[in-house]
Amino acid sequence: MRVGRQRDLAARLLIGLLAVLCVGALLSQQLTWRVDTWVYDTLLSRFEQPADERIVIVAIDERSLSELGRWPWSRGVHAELVDRLQRAGARGIALNVVFAEPARDDPAGDALLALALAESGNTVLPVMAEPAEPGGMLIEVMPMPPLIEAAAGLGHVDAKIDHDGIARHTYLRAGLGSAHWPSLAVALLDTRAGTDADRALPGLRNPRRQHAAPYQWVRDHHIMVPFVPHGAFAQASYLDVLDGAVDDALLRDRWILVGVTAAGIDQGLLTPLTGGGPRLSATEYHANVLNALTTGQAIIPLSGLRQWLLSIALALLPLALYSERSPWRRPWIVSVLAAAATLLCCALLLRYGRYWFQPTPTLAVLAAGYLVWTLSRLRQSQRLAHSDALTRLANRRMFDLTLTRELKAAQRSGRQLSLLLVDVDHFKHYNDRYGHQAGDDVLRRIANVIGVHARRPRDLAARYGGDELTAILPETSAAAAAALAEAIIRDVRALGIPHLGSEIAPWITLTIGMATFDPKRESGPVDLVQRADAALYRGKHEGRDRSQRAADAATA
Template sequence: MLADLRLRSLAGLSAIVCVVALTASALTWRFDMWFYDLLLAHSGQVADDSIVMVVIDDESLSALGRWPWPRGIHADLLERLRESGARGVAMDVSFSERDIADPVGDASLAKAIRRNGKVVLPVMVEPSQPDGVLIEVLPLTELAQAAAGLGHVEVDVDPDGVARQAYLHAGLGNAQWPVLALALFDQAPGAGGRGALPGLRNPDKTPASPYLWVRDHHVMIPYVADDDGFQRVSYLDVLRGTAPASLLRDRWLLIGVTAPGIGDTLLTPVASTDTRISGVEYQANLLNMLVRGNAIAPLPLAWQLPIAIALVLLPLLLHARIEARRTWLLALGAGGTILVLSAVLLYYGRHWFPPMATLATLLLCLALWAVNRLQHSQRLAHSDALTRLSNRRMFDVMLARELGAARRGNRPLSLLLIDVDHFKHYNDTYGHQAGDDALRRIAQAISGRARRPRDVPARYGGDELAVILPETTAHAAQAIADHIVRDVRGLAIARNESEVAPVMTVSIGVAAYFPILEGHDSDLLERADAALYQAKEKGRDRSYCAETTVPS
């Protein structure tokens, strides 16, 4: 019982170490992301009607000329939007350098931004030179001063090239810049009292180097499926005044390039491998998340680990109470519970719990435990319940196997047949319980002399025991038999009624087989039985070796 408890404790501790290591190291990340993408694709996210993208598409480029356009064109667009009564405007267009071809365009754009009063502009981060330090690229000073806000447009891409996540605040040395979509959302009346931002906080509160890009408020983006995409209107239609006024009034407007070949494009969890979205669509999904309040926050590691440990240990505790053949049912139920819990936390709790480290640990533990129980069951099937030696069936199998091995290798094989002297009389005198205890102690003494990996101590039947000794000569086998006789006598199991000795004794018949001299026919068992008869005839409490032609 104590050994079984220790085994279970060791298994539980190993499971804890395994799940902690897998979770902390994120070794199962790709499988977790596959499951996350599957859940997100079926989450039913839809675009909010209040979000409209003003897209710089092929039609606009054909009509207005090569990109980039003069700043005066953007100024005219903003004047149109000011008249439309939009809630706010985010321009996902870089204005970090002066327009040499249009010297007055920058001033016109700054004036239009100021008059509109609801325009936010992007802050980009890029290396100062290849492999150089990072720098923040802000809009021209007069444009930044005229803007209602600035927001970073960094896109965090996972190792597989998919943009699943974002940081609502980031900046060099300090996470001072909101993401562009958040900077736009902050233009809403009463935005200052909207409460805490969603997302996993940066645990490092120490001041960072001014050359390091610091992030905060980590979120997973609930992307809108392509079929439920955002409303959009052509930049050209807005500029010409042909866009429906109802499409612009009281809406969040995001201006950006969607024409192919201009700007970066991104893979998302809900898009096919050959479908990408533009940067303005990425910001639109972030804004949709903020407007609908459905941001997904990764669970902190401090929460993940206790949940993972509990999900692993509970099935392991239940496993000890079910039949081995039902292990697959437990594995199916526990694995399904882990995946369902991850889905429920995502859909209803808006938290992401990566399940695969827990699932892998659980299935591995259950598999190992099932194998262990199967081996244990096999050992019980091949062993004698009382003495824990091999049973008669296992003895017959092993004797046949070792005879074959002896013939193939021309190696000696010896057999001991052991009989407890006058055991029936002892049973009748002292009771069956005392007889069972005596047999157990004698079996332990025999096992102590049959310690090699291939030695097979067995219960031959009733009070008869046996030992198969591969690669053992008759002389060596009789020496082992004599040791067993002395060891049993040394147990000092009292029996005052015995005619042999005042303690329990055994008689042993020894026989050996050497195929190189005797050929392939063997009567090993019969000769050992005859030798046992001789040991009894000569007064018991001794061993007797059958005659053999095998040299000692």
């Protein structure tokens, strides 16, 4: 019993170690990211996200472009818009338009915009990162100096795109060499807070943020954006706001994001909610980031350590639940429970904890573990169906199938095939004297001896019936079979199993009948069992405790 428990513990430890290694490999290599993102997108679409009513998008749409003329417009037009928003009492303004260089033919417009920004005191401008030349190093594209001085702040507009082309993530701070720029949404919030929001920012921290190369784009405060349905935010046309056609009540005490939504200029972004619908404009993307912060709904990916620990704990759950004596005796029930717990944990963390846990590595390990267990059980069942329960040797059915196969193989190859038929001398007397339990033990010990000698890959030791055991020996001559039979008889004698009811010796002895099929000398039907049985009968008649070779079929 103690040995069985030790083996069970060792097996569980080995399985647990393999599960840990598999989970670690899947997580470190991100091999399941496609399935994980599908799970995330599906769950996100099922959970309704609140939209902050204070967020308003002022859209540079097709109608505005048609009425106000060819893009880009004069900076004086944007100055008018900022003035209009400021008079309406806007809470803060994000003017998501890049003004990197002075307008060559409109210096007055640049001056008007700088003046409008300074007077508003709550307008932020974007910072972009792009290569100086195709394939070159990144540079930060910033507004021209007068606008930087006049703006209330600058924010980066970097959007992380996943391998499948969908924007799910953002970083609340980023910059070349260090994450010194807040995102556009954070910069907009800072105009109201008047403080550095870094200490209060949510998101997964970047452990390498302090050791980046000067020209490397560094990201920090990693969050996933819980997008709201398209059109959830109030939206007004740039032209209507400029003309005063929009009621001040829509703009008063609102976060205003101004940017291009026209398809010809803004290519848009794919999100988990867009599906086959229209792409999300960059301005609406930043509105969603702002909404995640103002509503406290930002989703934070689990840190590497937490992800690993939770994944491993759930992958090992079947080992903790499964026991032959527990209510969860069926491994498929344990596997289903562990998989359900993994998906439930993922959904609850996302919905209520606002954390994203990747479930697929755990699910993959659970599925692989159950598949391996199923194949193992099938193999074990097949082995049990072909084995004798008492001796653990092959059973009669397996013996018949193997003998038929090996006879055909011998006929094809022209090589000899030998058969041993083993009988325990006076076994009935042994059972009568010592009991059937002791008799079973004797058969097990003799079977072990035969198995030790018939150990080649194609050899088969089997229980023929009752106290008769047998061994099929492919590619074995009569002389080699005789030597093996004598070795078995000798080793059984050496066991010294007492048998006071024997008429031959005071210990257990064997009689073995041997028959050999030589395809080069024989043709026609072959009954190797009958020949071995005749040899066995003759051996018993001549005094037992010996091996007896059958007469060759060619001379019989």
